[in-house]
Amino acid sequence: MRSTRSRGRLLLGISTAVALVLTACGGNGDDGTAAGTGEEAGEEAGDGGEAAAGPFTIGVSNGFTGSEWRTQMLDNIQEVFAEYEEQGLVDDLIIESDDVDEAGQIEQIRNLVNQGVDAIIINPNSPDALNAAFEEAAAEGVRIYAVDQAVTSEAVTNVVIDQAEWAKISARWLAEQLGEGAQIVGVNGIAGHPANEARWGGAQEVFEEAGIEVVAQGNANWSQAEGQTVMQELLGQHGDTIDGVWAQDGVAEGVLRALIDEDRLDLTTTGEARAGYLRLWDEAGIDTIGVVNPPGVGATALRFALLELQGEAIAEDNLENGNTLFLPLPDDVTSDELDEWLADVEGQPDGYSVDVILSEEEVRGYLQ
Structure with a gap:
């Protein structure tokens, strides 16, 4: 799996923010240790909702393919999915990705629901035109996570940068x-x-x-x-x-x-x-x-989805408007440190975006 941080200092602000959340929430258990994954996590799940042990099927809806950023987002999701697949926590990743309008993305969502996904990660084409499809999916018990940009539906958890x-x-x-x-x-x-x-x-x-x-x-x-x-x-x-x-x-x-x-x-x-x-x-x-806009937000949302499917929940004080989690922005690239940033992207194609994927430990810092 590709490194989830391009530089040691890139996630300094993120790690600090997560540490503050952990301090405020008292960690993930009475002794501050992290809960397990798979069946163990399902058995130990807290107040987040009905726990399940998996394996889970994950769907992805991407309605625009004309950017290297979107390709990197999908690659990141696949790589983190493979990590959980090795643990036996997931069994299938279904990706609907094409250049579509709002109606086409609604069809993507419905296709994923019909294929029995447990959660959908979506990069939405509209803040509100997909809401009816989101409500339908949620009624079928599907968890939905919007990335890259927020949507207005209360049936969706937005995992985004501001x-x-x-x-x-x-x-x-x-x-x-x-x-x-x-x-x-x-x-x-x-x-x-x-x-x-x-x-x-x-x-x-x-x-x-x-x-x-x-x-x-x-x-x-x-x-x-x-x-x-x-x-x-x-x-x-x-x-x-x-x-x-x-x-x-x-x-x-x-x-x-x-x-x-x-x-x-x-x-x-x-x-x-x-x-x-x-x-x-x-x-x-x-x-x-x-200014860094990490494609890894999709893979980070996958981590949130799998933890919440096991019964965990994002702490309410980490959510804006009840359903939006703003991930902290990484460090900016400036002329003063350009040589160091160039060293970090050496060997990468021109379309490669400086990236961040939160670790599971960092994601847990946002949970109850």
Whole structure:
């Protein structure tokens, strides 16, 4: 299995947060030891609900395949599933993955329920359009975990990063670099997608407070090639007036290539924590920032699902709005430590995202 942490310091904030939760909750048992897995865990399960010993069948619904991030997310889920398969805790992983609209993802969910899954991990295409299918699945006793972006259904547990806060980090950095009165353009992901809207909303909030004017924005569908094209178009329209660019994860390398091609490295841009971008960042000699958006969130949700299927439960004080667990954001990639980050992604393909998968021990820190 791939290492679940790219660097020792990457999970420092996460480990600290989990330690605080463990302290507050008094550990996982009276003596602070962790409960077991499989039949032992089922027998010792606490207040989380009806315990079962497994083996469990897990379903995955992914409604967008045009990003290396999604491929890495699915690979991570498969690798952690294999870990539990060796323990005899799971027996089948059913993955529904295709480029579909909301109706197509509803069909994915129903297909998984019809195949008898015990839990579904879903990267949803909409915050609310899938709610009826979620209710149907929950009525059949299926546990559902949304990753990457939250949904509104109370039948779902969201295991996500705070996408708005994720965006605010790089937006604050850009605002500090440029100062009040600067003009920028934005290059975003898929218009209307919940993660995209949360990110852009968070970034806009920062820019409004900082007195930064957004003169235009374009959607590049989380594609590096489209990011390059959209940036070229924005330069043609606004290149004489802008001071910088706010670019999302998934398009930032394309944006930077456009700036290099047009000899516009005088513009300050935000970046991403992907291997290809880090290498191009180093070659261009620019100052930028990459905020980590770990594809490992799907595998982390798998750990939560299997523990809750065995009768454990997430502590209520770790949930926002009753059903959303915000995982702590890892360290940012900065120019000061770029060489170290480059060493961490050496040998990885350009599309590889700096990643984090919480260990089972770390996941237990969020439980009752």
